[in-house]
Amino acid sequence: MTHLIYSDTACQLGEGALWHPETQVLYWCDILGKRLYARDAQGQRHWDFDRMVSAAGWIDDTRLLIASESDLFSFDTATATQTHICPLEADNQVTRSNDGRADPWGGFWIGTMGKAAQPGAGAIYRFYKGTLRLLYPDITISNAICFAPGGAYAYFADTPTGIIRRVTLDQEGWPAADPEDWLDLRDEQLRPDGAVCDGQGNVWNAQYGAGRVACYSPDGRFLTALGVAAAQTTCPAFGGADLSTLFVTSAAQGAAGNDPLAGQTFCVPTSVRGLAAHRVVL
Structure with a gap:
C-alpha cells in the first residue's frame, strides 16, 4: 500500500481537495466539522x-x-473575510453542498445532497458569469465532478448508482447533449466518490470504502489503482511543484475500528502529471 500522510488531522468528512497552482497551497474541507x-x-x-x-x-x-x-461565497484567506455570492438551496434545510470543481471556462460546478443522503434530494448546478443554473436534478450523492483536458467533457456521478457519467460540453462549457453512462462500477460494488482528470485525460476516482483511487482511460478502461491507508477515500487532487503528487482526503465518520488513519489526508507520488486547477472567474 502506497501512502504518505500529508496531514494527520482526522476530518469527520474530509472533502474538496484543491491544490492552488499559484500559491502552492493545498486546501480541503471537513464538511461535518464546518472547517x-x-x-x-x-x-x-x-x-x-x-x-x-x-x-x-x-x-x-x-x-x-x-x-x-x-450558499456560494468568496473567502479571503488573508483577512478571513466572507462575501456572499449567491444562495445554494438556501430555502431547503434538507440538503447541503457536496462535491464541486471549477471548469475550464472559469465556471464552478457544484453538487448537493440530502444531509441524511435522502434519495433524489440533491442536484448538480453550474455557477457561471454570476448565475447559478440547475443542470441535473434528482441526485442522491453528487460526486466525481471533473473535466477532460481542453473541456470536451464533464464527468459526474450519483454515488449510490455505481456509475460515472460523461457529458459533452459546448464552447461555453454548458452540456451539449444528454449525459451517457461512461463507467459502470456496479459489478465490482465500488462507490465512486470525488474524481480528477490528469493531463492525458485519464480519470482518477476515489472509491469510498475501497481505500484507493483508481485510474481509468478516457474510454473507461481500468489502468491502475493507488492504495491509501484509509478505507473511506473521498477526493483526489493533483498538486506539488510538478503536479505529479496525488493528494487524497478521507472520512473518519463511520470508519471501522481497524482504520486508525481514517479522516487523514494523504499524498501519493505518481508518474503522471495532473492538470492545474482552473481559476474561478467572478
Whole structure:
C-alpha cells in the first residue's frame, strides 16, 4: 500500500481537495466539522464557519469561491473575510453542498445532497458569469465532478448508482447533449466518490470504502489503482511543484475500528502529471 500522510488531522468528512497552482497551497474541507484547512511548506492552518463547507475553487492568490450548505461565497484567506455570492438551496434545510470543481471556462460546478443522503434530494448546478443554473436534478450523492483536458467533457456521478457519467460540453462549457453512462462500477460494488482528470485525460476516482483511487482511460478502461491507508477515500487532487503528487482526503465518520488513519489526508507520488486547477472567474 502506497501512502504518505500529508496531514494527520482526522476530518469527520474530509472533502474538496484543491491544490492552488499559484500559491502552492493545498486546501480541503471537513464538511461535518464546518472547517476549511490549508497546508503548505510553512505549515497548516484552518478557518471555522457557522455552516458546512464542502468544496472550493481559487479566484486569486488569497480568495477562494467556497460552496456551503446554503450558499456560494468568496473567502479571503488573508483577512478571513466572507462575501456572499449567491444562495445554494438556501430555502431547503434538507440538503447541503457536496462535491464541486471549477471548469475550464472559469465556471464552478457544484453538487448537493440530502444531509441524511435522502434519495433524489440533491442536484448538480453550474455557477457561471454570476448565475447559478440547475443542470441535473434528482441526485442522491453528487460526486466525481471533473473535466477532460481542453473541456470536451464533464464527468459526474450519483454515488449510490455505481456509475460515472460523461457529458459533452459546448464552447461555453454548458452540456451539449444528454449525459451517457461512461463507467459502470456496479459489478465490482465500488462507490465512486470525488474524481480528477490528469493531463492525458485519464480519470482518477476515489472509491469510498475501497481505500484507493483508481485510474481509468478516457474510454473507461481500468489502468491502475493507488492504495491509501484509509478505507473511506473521498477526493483526489493533483498538486506539488510538478503536479505529479496525488493528494487524497478521507472520512473518519463511520470508519471501522481497524482504520486508525481514517479522516487523514494523504499524498501519493505518481508518474503522471495532473492538470492545474482552473481559476474561478467572478
